[in-house]
Amino acid sequence: MRTITARLVMLVATAAIAPLLLYGLVSVRSLLTGTRESVMQGNRNVAQRAAEQVLRYVSTSTAILTAVAGDLRNTNLEAWQQERILRNYVLAFPEFREITLFDGTGRPLVSSHLTTPATVLPPSGRRRADDTYLSPVAIDDDLMPTTTATTRVSEIGAPDEWLVGAFDLMEIWRMVDGIRVGQHGYALILANDGRLIAHGNPDEKRRIARGENFVDHPLVRGRDVTVPVVSEFVRDDGVQVLAAAAPIADLGWTLIVEQPTSEAYGAAWQLVRQLTIAIVLALAATVTLGYLWGRSFIRPIAALMQGTRAIAAGHLDARVKIASHDEFGELGDSFNRMADRVIELQDDVRKQERQAVFGRIAAGLVHDLSHPIQNIANSSKLILKMADDEEYRATFKRTVEREFSAIRRVLDSLKNLARPIPLERFPVDVNRSVAEVVESMEPQARIAGVTLETRLATSLPRVEGDLFALSRVYRNLITNALQATPPGGRLTIGTAQVDDHVRVTFTDTGCGIPPDRVEAIFEDFATTKRSGLGLGLAVCKKIVEQLAGTITVTSVVGQGSTFSLMFTMLPDGELAPHLRASPPVGALETYEDTAGR
Helix, strand or coil, X not given: CHHHHHHHHHHHHHHHHHHHHHHHHHHHHHHHHHHHHHHHHHHHHHHHHHHHHHHHHHHHHHHHHHHHHHHHCCXXXXXXXXXXXXXXXXXXXXXXXXXXXXXXXXCEEEECCCCCCCCCCCCCCEECCCCCEECCXXXXXXXXXXXXEEEECCCCCCCCEEEEEEEECHHHHHHHHCCEEXXXXXXXXXXXXCEEEEECCHHHCHHHHCCCEXXXXXXXXXXXXXXXXXXXXXXXXXXXXXEEEEEECCCCEEEXXXXXXXXXXXXXXXXXXXXXXXXXXXHHHHHHHHHHHHHHHHHHHHHHHHHHHHHHCCCCCCCCCCCCCCHHHHHHHHHHHHHHHHHHHHHHHHHHHHHHHHHHHHHHHXXXXXHHHHHHHHHHHHHHHCCCCHHHHHHXXXXXXXXXXXXXXXXXXXXXXXXXXXXXXXXXXHHHHHHHHHHHHHHHHHHHCCEEEEECCCCCCCEEECHHHHHHHHHHHHHHHHHHCCCCCEEEEEEEEECCEEEEEEEECCCCCCHHHXXXXXXXCCCCCCCCCCCHHHHHHHHHHHCCCEEEEEEECCCEEEEEEEEEECHHHCCCHHHCCCCECCXXXXXXXXXXX
């Protein structure tokens, strides 16, 4: 029953759970893939917009410096006037810390600085599209990153004059500090040589002052960042991050946005956990419902099996109760009707068996009493004619006493049918017991037209046995042989000593026994004749075995059969040890029909 329930659960799991689980796995995979691509694209966009914002700031600053150069070009202003213009621009635009005008030799001409200018004319720089040159980022005396922009003031062909503006990168710092991705995602800017310019994480700003170089950063190592790049890697502090890098055009800088993957994919993982919990709960609910439904489906089958076992154990009053109104309910009603019908049939069988038992008892009585009564009747007819013959009167007396003794034993056996009595064991002269039975059976043999012949061995030892029981065996075997032998045939009864056994054989020239019936011929109710109950040979076998003997048969169809009885002989007339305490005759209740083979 558990197996069927398990199979039903597996069926439900295969039909319902497997598709749901597959759908869940595909959904989770699709969710993670889509979320990863979406987060990467979002961080890439953030890095790209931030890079454009920094570029706009620098471009605006260089545009201002270009405007200052235009104001100074070909104006023939005095030095103090030029200085006033430079100071006004520095005051108006905080992006500049200082603006200085140099000649071609690098000598400062005028400056917004009140004292000696802090800036110098850089030898070269990165040329921008607007003919502005940017110098590499450096750390000033205040441990702050700084850079300068240089633009030409003089016309081509005139003496060289260069305007140099020192940028204040604090505004870029504030700009980078404002770039946040989630709660723990920050931006940083690397110069073209890998030096850290700005970092949005307050805990990492000290690395700017130390002038740390990020040339080995996974997003810039060994590559020229000209397009936005997105990648995942583990930082030096052991945190796995999702990083997006975008180039800042014309500056050679790179802006990188880093965010821990635990935060970047946190919402997705939270959704995955919720989806997983929902799938697990759905699976558990499906399995539970499948199990409960399976038990409700199996319960009627279990009730039917229990009822079947009860009926098989003999409890015919057992009934099943199935409350459903489906096919199981109909099956339960059919089972109950079958059980009621079985009781009715059992009552009919008991009646028929009772009648059959009575018939077998009657047949057995007729069979067992017909021989003695017939012998007495024949002897009585002869005594009327030979009443004066003293020898025959003695024979008549012996015959009547023997047959009446047999009748009494039959009646005693019938009385003790329910309580079998033990066999009476004493030394038996086998030759004499055989001769007496043959003598009593001669009239029946003459009627059947069969010649009875005895071949008795001389000086035959005695055996332990019951004379009456052995006589019944002999009589049954002779009767069967006479019925199986056609007129003119012969039945030979012989005795012989074989080692320490005595053998009694009954050989007829009858029709024989088919080979397929030889093995079952000694079983109850087995017969080869058209009439009879088939108990005779079964009774013979039980009696012989109870006397510690054996009975066998050899037969050839059309030639005859030979039944052989083997008994252990008594040494010097003593009782055999294994026969001194014999159990009761269990076969006496089958004496009803001793004529069947």
